[in-house]
Amino acid sequence: MERIPVAGPWITQKEIDYVTDAVTNAWYGNANMYNDRFEKAFAQYIGTKYAIALPSCTSAIHLSLAALGVGPSDEVIVPDLTWIASAAPVSYVGATPVFADVDEKTWCISAEALEKLITSRTKAVIAVDLYGGMPDLDAIVEVAKRHGIAVIEDAAEALGSEHKGRRCGSFGDAGGFSFHGSKTLTTGEGGMLVTDDEEIYRRCLFLRDHGRNPGDVMFYNTEVAFKYKMSSMQAALGLAQLERVDELVEKKRQIFSWYEQELLGIDGISLNFELPGTKNSYWMATVVLDKKLGIKKDHLMQLLLERGIDSRPFFHPLSSIPAYKHLEQAKEARERNATSYSISPYGINLPCSLNMTEEQAKYVSEALKIILYDR
Ligand SMILES: Cc1ncc(COP(=O)(O)O)c(C=O)c1O
Numbered sequence: 001m002e003r004i005p006v007a008g009p010w011i012t013q014k015e016i017d018y019v020t021d022a023v024t025n026a027w028y029g030n031a032n033m034y035n036d037r038f039e040k041a042f043a044q045y046i047g048t049k050y051a052i053a054l055p056s057c058t059s060a061i062h063l064s065l066a067a068l069g070v071g072p073s074d075e076v077i078v079p080d081l082t083w084i085a086s087a088a089p090v091s092y093v094g095a096t097p098v099f100a101d102v103d104e105k106t107w108c109i110s111a112e113a114l115e116k117l118i119t120s121r122t123k124a125v126i127a128v129d130l131y132g133g134m135p136d137l138d139a140i141v142e143v144a145k146r147h148g149i150a151v152i153e154d155a156a157e158a159l160g161s162e163h164k165g166r167r168c169g170s171f172g173d174a175g176g177f178s179f180h181g182s183k184t185l186t187t188g189e190g191g192m193l194v195t196d197d198e199e200i201y202r203r204c205l206f207l208r209d210h211g212r213n214p215g216d217v218m219f220y221n222t223e224v225a226f227k228y229k230m231s232s233m234q235a236a237l238g239l240a241q242l243e244r245v246d247e248l249v250e251k252k253r254q255i256f257s258w259y260e261q262e263l264l265g266i267d268g269i270s271l272n273f274e275l276p277g278t279k280n281s282y283w284m285a286t287v288v289l290d291k292k293l294g295i296k297k298d299h300l301m302q303l304l305l306e307r308g309i310d311s312r313p314f315f316h317p318l319s320s321i322p323a324y325k326h327l328e329q330a331k332e333a334r335e336r337n338a339t340s341y342s343i344s345p346y347g348i349n350l351p352c353s354l355n356m357t358e359e360q361a362k363y364v365s366e367a368l369k370i371i372l373y374d375r
Contacts, residue, residue: 007182010354012147022236034235053230060176063087072164079109108135129158160249160281187234256282262365314347
């Protein structure tokens, strides 16, 4: 039986042509031509002034924190339910992550949880657009402004999502995107930082090139910094994908609609939520089971796998995993974050690769219904 993969890209002749051109011609005086085009087109798509192509979204978050001057003795608030990449850069700059609870419906950080955790040491919040869904960013930005803290929007999973007509990634002081092979738009590995703030932009350009300003031909480093660049071959792939972004996002929404037709309203199943006024790009169609069904995520994943279906577990609360478990902040979060701890054990991501067919979505949905109700 052929396995149905959980994620994967949609590559056409356009991508092959652009990468072939880059590997052939993007050298010497043309070395930056695809990076420049990709960055300009990306900033235009998101609606920000600036975009910087990077090796990953992790590096975008790291650079954002560094450019904002976050460092030792500072606290940064992150949602408890997210991939570790949202929080790990907080440790890279020597600051302390503080894990906030999420909203029951959006599965994203709630403004109320954020506000309760702000102290005199808080420097920033990292708001994550989980699985393509968006938190109430208006409320989050309002709380952050009132308390004088920065907002970094981790839009790694959400390219194409919108809130009141404004594209995700553009809500905070800086935003980050991932182009990992599993993402809606891929460059294999890769990422992008976006911002409207010229100071952050210039500082990031300096920090991402070993403390060297763009155009410095004397190789004269004035600070110890980082090396975060994207190759022209990746940028060419990214540009080709970006020129097809509407059809990539539409396919994700179509896959979700296939699942919705089969699963919406079934007792005990919750699906991704679309906050009024937002457009969810549904990177990962996700189901959260009612506790009363008595099936946890690892068991469900195993039962699906026996039917040839790949899936992923809903992220574990960061405060529960070995990487953070020992921290005082994690202990407090475990006692406090009831919603994160009630969702995570019962959630899985369903197959959502961009080559998925309606027939496969029906097969997955049927398998899920049989597992839940006809075992
Ligand atoms: C929510 C979230 N943030 C950050 C990242 C990091 O992205 P990258 O793998 O490009 O560093 C990911 C990657 O999957 C993610 O899901």
